[in-house]
Amino acid sequence: MVRVVLPFHLQTLARSEREVRLDIDGKITQRAVLDALEARYPMLRGTVREHLSLKRRPRVRFFADGEDVTFEPPDAELPASIASGERAFMIVGAVAGG
């Protein structure tokens, strides 16, 4: 079970709590987490990653185990603390604007 923390505006869109829990088989990577998130909450498709290209939207950042993993390869394994559910994978809207 992987825990994912959503930014406020995606919580309202998904009608979810701040933290959602996802069951993921296999390697726990950024791509696997986002695939599972979008499968369970299809209304989030296109909001974190672009449709089709699956490129991260420019103002979205990812944090895992206290580290900024935004620019890590999407198929790189995330820290063990994320895979075990000890800590949450965080999707964050970049600080900008008012």
Added chain:
Amino acid sequence: MTAIRILVGTRKGAFILTSDGQRKKWSVDGPHFGGWEIYHMKGSSVDPDRIYASQTSSWFGQIIQRSDDGGKTWSQPGSGGKTEAAAESGMPQGESNLFVYDSSEETGKPLGTHQWYDGTQHPWEFARVWHLEPALDDPDSCYAGVEDAALFRTTDGGVTWHELAGLRGHESGPNWAPGAGGMCLHTIVLDPADKNRIFCAISAAGTFRSDDGGDTWKPINQGLHSEHIPDPTAEVGHCVHRIAIHPSKPNTLFMQKHWDVMRSDDGGDSWREVSGNLPSDFGFPIAVHAHEPETIYVVPILSDSLHYPPDGKLRVYRSRTGGEDWEALTNGLPQEHCYVNVLRDAMAVDTADPCGIYFGTTGGQVYASGDGGDHWEPIVRDLPAVLSVEAQTLS
């Protein structure tokens, strides 16, 4: 018993204002989608409780919302408002916010490039939906004008959207350039007398018309004169801010251009200036009285560099002669220290009698007049900056 519903899109959410036909007492419902930019909301004329909304964010992209109960509840088309259960049953597919330019061989056009601010070529990139125009004969059909400029259509209530690529793919496309707000298709006008005739306006490309339901398009900018572009009378490149028609005279179009108020009496084939005695002919919205096809309204703004009313006075100008002769409407509007703007989609009329007219400002006020503009009152004063206003007349 007539009722009026005003759909207000703002920088930080949507608001719905309702009143009976007297238009004296209003209730304010909202914010819906708090914190999100709501560029536009519009209801179907076939089923007024079917309302489409464009919810956007520079962070999280484009969302389409739909209400089937007059704005009480909303969901993304196809989701049924559900999450996990819907996903397990195969719905939704998350397609309602999928706007992909059609570059397929069968129906599309090559993606190509358009002109950037510095004159170089720039690839077409989808940013957001500026305007939603429900079809006149089917509540499940709706057009969407998007940035970078293109026209999309849904025929399934907003679940899926498909580009009408003939417009973006017009041979003049590489000469289109963004205005200050981006290269947006912001106005869609459907001809009530001819199902195949559609008008669109793009900043800063100009006005276009299709006579075959959106497959092919022609620029209709003859008579426009824009001194800020290299060729002031070019076929495309004009920063048209808004166009409007009266349903009973669809061959007559009114235009608020960047500078200049214009009219056409031949379906856009030619235009002439009708700015007349306006204190400034720069502005954004233009509207036509519901029952008087030659009565039109604009809100003059000082200049392209100074987006606020002349002399700090918020004045709507009305012409009862289809332009040229204008009168200032000031009763109930602030006449000192007022420096708000009224954006292109932020003025609308109802079809009650007498005609009601409404506009929203960047200062968050929504003003209403129940007598064609003679007297104004604010419905609300302190909303977030208003991006769009639409009026529905309910029976």
